[in-house]
Amino acid sequence: xxxxxxxxxxxxxxxxxxxxxxxxxxxxxxxxxxxxxxxxxxxxxxxxxxxxxxxxxxxxxxxxxxxxxxxxxxxxxxxxxxxxxxxxxxxxxxxxxxxxxxxxxxxxxxxxxxxxxxxxxxxxxxxxxxxxxxxxxxxxxxxxxxxxxxxxxxxxxxxxxxxxxxxxxxxxxxxxxxxxxxxxxxxxxxxxxxxxxxxxxxxxxxxxxxxxxxxxxxxxxxxxxxxxxxxxxxxxxxxxxxxxxxxxxxxxxxxxxxxxxxxxxxxxxxxxxxxxxxxxxxxxxxxxxxxxxxxxxxxxxxxxxxxxxxxxxxxxxxxxxxxxxxxxxxxxxxxxxxxxxxxxxxxxxxxxxx
Amino acid sequence: xxxxxxxxxxxxxxxxxxxxxxxxxxxxxxxxxxxxxxxxxxxxxxxxxxxxxxxxxxxxxxxxxxxxxxxxxxxxxxxxxxxxxxxxxxxxxxxxxxxxxxxxxxxxxxxxxxxxxxxxxxxxxxxxxxxxxxxxxxxxxxxxxxxxxxxxxxxxxxxxxxxxxxxxxxxxxxxxxxxxxxxxxxxxxxxxxxxxxxxxxxxxxxxxxxxxxxxxxxxxxxxxxxx
Numbered sequence: 001x002x003x004x005x006x007x008x009x010x011x012x013x014x015x016x017x018x019x020x021x022x023x024x025x026x027x028x029x030x031x032x033x034x035x036x037x038x039x040x041x042x043x044x045x046x047x048x049x050x051x052x053x054x055x056x057x058x059x060x061x062x063x064x065x066x067x068x069x070x071x072x073x074x075x076x077x078x079x080x081x082x083x084x085x086x087x088x089x090x091x092x093x094x095x096x097x098x099x100x101x102x103x104x105x106x107x108x109x110x111x112x113x114x115x116x117x118x119x120x121x122x123x124x125x126x127x128x129x130x131x132x133x134x135x136x137x138x139x140x141x142x143x144x145x146x147x148x149x150x151x152x153x154x155x156x157x158x159x160x161x162x163x164x165x166x167x168x169x170x171x172x173x174x175x176x177x178x179x180x181x182x183x184x185x186x187x188x189x190x191x192x193x194x195x196x197x198x199x200x201x202x203x204x205x206x207x208x209x210x211x212x213x214x215x216x217x218x219x220x221x222x223x224x225x226x227x228x229x230x231x232x233x234x235x236x237x238x239x240x241x242x243x244x245x246x247x248x249x250x251x252x253x254x255x256x257x258x259x260x261x262x263x264x265x266x267x268x269x270x271x272x273x274x275x276x277x278x279x280x281x282x283x284x285x286x287x288x289x290x291x292x293x294x295x296x297x298x299x300x301x302x303x304x305x306x307x308x309x310x311x312x313x314x315x316x317x318x319x320x321x322x323x324x325x326x327x328x329x330x331x332x333x334x335x336x337x338x339x340x341x342x343x344x345x346x347x348x349x350x351x352x353x354x
Numbered sequence: 355x356x357x358x359x360x361x362x363x364x365x366x367x368x369x370x371x372x373x374x375x376x377x378x379x380x381x382x383x384x385x386x387x388x389x390x391x392x393x394x395x396x397x398x399x400x401x402x403x404x405x406x407x408x409x410x411x412x413x414x415x416x417x418x419x420x421x422x423x424x425x426x427x428x429x430x431x432x433x434x435x436x437x438x439x440x441x442x443x444x445x446x447x448x449x450x451x452x453x454x455x456x457x458x459x460x461x462x463x464x465x466x467x468x469x470x471x472x473x474x475x476x477x478x479x480x481x482x483x484x485x486x487x488x489x490x491x492x493x494x495x496x497x498x499x500x501x502x503x504x505x506x507x508x509x510x511x512x513x514x515x516x517x518x519x520x521x522x523x524x525x526x527x528x529x530x531x532x533x534x535x536x537x538x539x540x541x542x543x544x545x546x547x548x549x550x551x552x553x554x555x556x557x558x559x560x561x562x563x564x565x566x567x568x569x570x571x572x573x574x575x576x577x578x579x580x581x
Contacts, residue, residue, distance in 0.1 A: 126436075167438070171382070171438055172438040173437075173438060173439055173440040174435070174436070174437070174438060174440065209382050209383070209384040210382070235384075236384065236385045236386075236389065237382075237384030237386035237389065237438065238386070239386055239389035239390035240390065252390070253385065253386075253389045254385030254386070254388040254389040254394075254400075254402065256383070256385050259388060259402065259403055260388075260394065260400075261388055261389050261390075261391065261394050261395055262389075
């Protein structure tokens with residue numbers, strides 16, 4: 001048996017939200033027990049090999065790497081990798097978690113930082129992913145940028161024109177994804193600038209329904225990508241991606257100015273894939289006894305006075321398990337959830353002491 | 355040309371259709387419907403424009419679109435399959451067409467007149483197209499495949515191992531009972547009423563034909579009773 005319920009908080013997931021939660025719990029003098037199902041810490045930015053992060057411009061492996069090191073080097077923190085929580089019994093102040101490695105952990109509270117799953121572009125077959133080698137996802141394009149060279153996977157040539165399609169797996173009732181994934185607009189403008197920086201002869205076009213580079217990202221990303229990097233923005237949702245005889249990709253859209261359909265050649269088409277609820281959420285919901293909201297993300301408690309709550313008392317949540325979320329806001333939520341968990345343990349201790 | 359009140363009335367007819375709210379949820383103006391529309395490639399027609407006109411309640415432009423544009427739609431419904439908001443531009447066009455017909459718009463009569471021959475064939479035989487109508491010169495889109503229907507049609511059709519398909523002046527043989535059932539459906543669903551509104555002469559011809567067929571059917575039923 002690991003842990004002492006009076007000062008231990010179980011943190012499930014070690015992405016940006018989980019890592020920040022664990023750091024705050026430790027800094028406050030409590031004991032975090034971090035359970036991560038993958039064999040490495042860092043979550044999606046590390047597992048998917050993201051390039052430079054928004055808005056810091058720092059490489060993901062450096063920025064998230066620091067968060068990982070902070071948790072791994074902390075003496076009061078216990079980390080289980082390649083491990084899942086398979087059972088969770090008890091009540092606030094006295095929970096017992098069963099792990100897939102057979103161990104049991106006692107904890108006073110738990111924080112779910114279980115994240116999201118990238119949308120699988122195979123579910124939009126008309127956009128050519130899986131059919132044409134030069135149709136990629138933003139994740140794959142980030143990896144290409146991290147590798148330092150922009151080229152067509154089919155034959156290695158430098159692309160003259162790259163199209164980024166927004167809202168792939170977002171804002172689409174046809175495939176049951178009615179949410180905006182929040183990050184893809186800014187990530188795509190950032191990606192367009194990175195492509196242009198590495199490959200100055202490549203022109204980047206972004207096809208959009210709306211541009212949602214919220215807050216300070218308007219001028220720092222959306223405007224900058226046009227003013228300094230000449231990214232072209234076209235208001236059109238693409239009907240289909242096909243191929244021409246010479247191996248280039250053909251993108252079929254509407255020229256909304258003249259209300260006519262047009263077909264435009266490209267060398268690479270990038271899907272700006274959205275954020276699905278974690279594919280493990282049905283299991284997470286069952287193990288932790290927490291509800292899911294209608295899209296399948298973790299359901300929030302009343303927010304104004306029970307921030308970072310779930311439908312079960314003593315179980316908190318943070319980051320993209322709630323809804324599509326940015327890395328920065330996931331980190332903030334991790335700290336907020338840690339504060340809630342610590343406050344809960346304090347309240348229980350005071351009550352016990354009378 | 356209708357006055358504003360008449361155009362408003364036409365729009366009210368459209369939006370009071372029971373399907374209207376189901377086919378139109380709003381519009382993100384993404385244009386995927388127009389991008390994917392086969393008719394938009396060939397005609398001055400944009401499903402996004404139709405949706406926008408209805409959503410913004412532009413009664414004058416709606417009236418204008420009903421004169422010609424809405425008849426360019428092939429009702430393939432690819433727009434409905436692609437719309438991220440699950441609108442059905444093609445379904446809205448169907449409603450607009452029905453209103454144009456119910457209101458007896460001259461433009462609808464003009465657009466539909468060439469289809470009178472098809473309508474007559476359909477109602478008198480239960481078939482839109484028959485093998486003997488297929489003239490190679492009229493089907494360039496078939497390409498070399500057209501060779502397959504040249505030659506002795508009667509012999510070719512005999513090779514089909516389904517007796518009701520071994521016909522030349524109809525695509526398949528429709529029994530009297532089936533025909534009468536179809537007439538009943540067209541009567542009850544208002545198809546014949548629409549036809550009367552669009553082309554009174556054709557309606558008279560078809561009505562006489564239907565009456566005759568119904569009498570034949572009654573006679574046939576009586577014969578069965580006697581046996």
